Amino acid sequence: MKKTHYFEDVYEVVRSIPKGRVSTYGAIADFLSLGSARMVGWALKQSGIMDGPIPAHRVVNREGYLSGRLGFPDPGYMQRALEREGVEVRKDRVVDFKTLFWHPAENIL
DNA sequence: GACCTGACGCCCC
DNA sequence: AGGGGCGCCAGGT
Numbered sequence: 001m002k003k004t005h006y007f008e009d010v011y012e013v014v015r016s017i018p019k020g021r022v023s024t025y026g027a028i029a030d031f032l033s034l035g036s037a038r039m040v041g042w043a044l045k046q047s048g049i050m051d052g053p054i055p056a057h058r059v060v061n062r063e064g065y066l067s068g069r070l071g072f073p074d075p076g077y078m079q080r081a082l083e084r085e086g087v088e089v090r091k092d093r094v095v096d097f098k099t100l101f102w103h104p105a106e107n108i109l
Numbered sequence: 110g111a112c113c114t115g116a117c118g119c120c121c122c
Numbered sequence: 123a124g125g126g127g128c129g130c131c132a133g134g135t
């Protein structure tokens with residue numbers, strides 16, 4: 001695939017999501033001024049999780065739902081990865097998502 | 110090269 | 123509060 005600076009940016013932001021916190025496709029797209037949240041999901045999907053250094057499981061949709069869970073090795077993989085970090089998940093949704101939500105801009109503080 | 114699709118999200122009814 | 127429509131932009135067919 002064509003090497004894009006874009007992929008690098010997405011990966012870096014995702015990597016900077018603190019353990020135990022979650023972010024969204026929209027927040028990342030907004031932070032990178034990409035204009036399209038779909039592209040963030042698309043980039044992660046194409047990445048194939050890149051061996052693991054990229055905590056893609058910390059990225060959920062704007063309602064806290066694990067919309068990308070089917071892109072992992074198995075349907076429960078994403079949830080388990082989150083629970084392993086202390087993030088509670090129920091019905092494919094992050095419990096108390098509003099509190100755990102992390103915006104990329106927060107990283108600069 | 111046109112058309113469809115997607116790990117999304119906002120606006121309008 | 124819930125549902126539908128449309129913009130988004132890169133890839134695949």
